[in-house]
Amino acid sequence: MAIESVVSSVKSLDSTEGISKATGVSAEATRGVLDAALPLLLGGALGQSNNSGTSAGFANALTQHAASNTSNVGAYMSGVDLKDGEKIVNHLFGSNANEIITQIAKKSGVKKADVKKVLSAAAPYLMSLLGKEVGAQQQQQQANSAAGVAGIMGSLLGGGGNGTASLLTGLLGASGGANANANANANASNNGSGGLTSLLMGLLR
Numbered sequence: 001m002a003i004e005s006v007v008s009s010v011k012s013l014d015s016t017e018g019i020s021k022a023t024g025v026s027a028e029a030t031r032g033v034l035d036a037a038l039p040l041l042l043g044g045a046l047g048q049s050n051n052s053g054t055s056a057g058f059a060n061a062l063t064q065h066a067a068s069n070t071s072n073v074g075a076y077m078s079g080v081d082l083k084d085g086e087k088i089v090n091h092l093f094g095s096n097a098n099e100i101i102t103q104i105a106k107k108s109g110v111k112k113a114d115v116k117k118v119l120s121a122a123a124p125y126l127m128s129l130l131g132k133e134v135g136a137q138q139q140q141q142q143a144n145s146a147a148g149v150a151g152i153m154g155s156l157l158g159g160g161g162n163g164t165a166s167l168l169t170g171l172l173g174a175s176g177g178a179n180a181n182a183n184a185n186a187n188a189s190n191n192g193s194g195g196l197t198s199l200l201m202g203l204l205r
Helices: 003-010 013-023 027-050 055-066 073-078 082-108 112-141 146-156 161-175 177-187 193-204
Strands: none
Touching: 003 027, 003 112, 013 027, 013 073, 013 112, 027 055, 027 082, 027 112, 027 146, 055 082, 055 112, 055 146, 073 112, 082 112, 112 146
8 A cells, every 4th residue: 555545545435424423523624624634644654753762652653553453444433542543643743733733724724623533533544554554564675673664654755855745745735835845845854853843834834
């Protein structure tokens, strides 16, 4: 499963309807939040995998979530752990999670409380899909380490550096705009928490 397939799965009709039922947020609003937030969640995942202070924990989290059965998205979403999802979102977005969520709400036109609900439902599913993909890649490469996870994540998201920024802004489509792409490319080489925050916020401008 390539990263495009991961994104397609999270934004699929089954997923959108499942998240809508699990959170009480309309399907239309759910789609709007996912469109705005997915590149940012992926950027946060890349930052977690590249940060020496979080890479090991992130690798373990991917392994744990990969064990979830996501073959039936509706069934999975009916039992999704929203509290776990909220923790994942906070980890991926870091100390500026509240500001990033506020910007997602503005971009999507969905109230902040509903954005939080949608993200809390989508994040565990995203982690499970990423974990399955990383696990499959590890088997092929025999790279069973946190460093291996970082390399695989970089490869999935465009090879790291400006390639990653291009993929993330590409996922935003036309709404990202030239300014978002420029801001992302300017910050993509810095994988610290400050640089990651700048990248994520740049994608929303």
